[in-house]
Amino acid sequence: MPPIVASSLRIAGITAAALVLGGLTPLGQGALPPEFSSLANSASGWTIPTALLVWLLARGYPEAAIGGALGFIALTIGYTVASAWRGVDFDPLFWVIVGVVVGPFIGLAAHALRRTPLHAALGTGLLSGVLVGEAIYGLIVVGDTTSPVYWWIAAALGVALLLATAVRIRRPRLIVSATALTATIAAAFVIAYQLLGSISR
CATH class of the missing domain: 1.20.5 (Single alpha-helices involved in coiled-coils or other helix-helix interfaces)
Structure with missing residues (x-):
């Protein structure tokens, strides 16, 4: 398999998994006790799964940066779609912007854990x-x-x-x-x- 195809598949895997996790998040929130309600509007709530997915799947810094951004955005989109399906309005603009700006750095940091x-x-x-x-x-x-x-x-x-x-x-x-x-x-x-x-x- 050509390297660019393998890289694209890994990035797609990060994005797809993040989309699913984002979609499952509103469902999980309903089952969480009130003590964990802060998770719903926290940066770390998206940082942790994005970093984990990149750490697991990315095999280079370019992949990690792209995967970090797309993973963060996909989590937000998945959350937005699932929330709308449940009749809850959620404006994804802020977190999408955060994903574009911060997501690559989260991805790079996560991949760096594997390196020197x-x-x-x-x-x-x-x-x-x-x-x-x-x-x-x-x-x-x-x-x-x-x-x-x-x-x-x-x-x-x-x-x-x-x-x-x-x-x-x-x-x-x-x-x-x-x-x-x-x-x-x-x-x-x-x-x-x-x-x-x-x-x-």
Whole structure:
């Protein structure tokens, strides 16, 4: 099979799987307890499945970037279609834009986990930073109106990824770099979300 065909099939697999997962999400939300309701409007709710699909299927950075964007968008489209089928209005524009802008970076970070220790440290810093940053935002900024359960889970996943990478690479300087990048991305995430909230008011 020509490489470009194999690459296209892997990207299509990421997109198709994301579309299905997005479509199943509204159904799953109805079965989740209220403590997990924050998942419905969280960036990490799309980041985690996108990163997992890219990590499993992508075999190069170009595939990872394209798959990250298309996966994020497909999750949103699947969610929108399933919500409409259930009679619930959902405007996908914001999350589609997020997918176009952020999706490639999520894909690149996820694929980086498979590569050299340096790449893995950088990818971990980005992914862990998103998870920890959104958790901090959820607990501190919107903690009065949302359940803390999901935010603590997101934080735990971010820390767990950082620890898993530290065990794998076993290089103190890279571990420090991954930790510093996690903190930087987390802080940037909180600031960006606060700015976005003030603009949308």
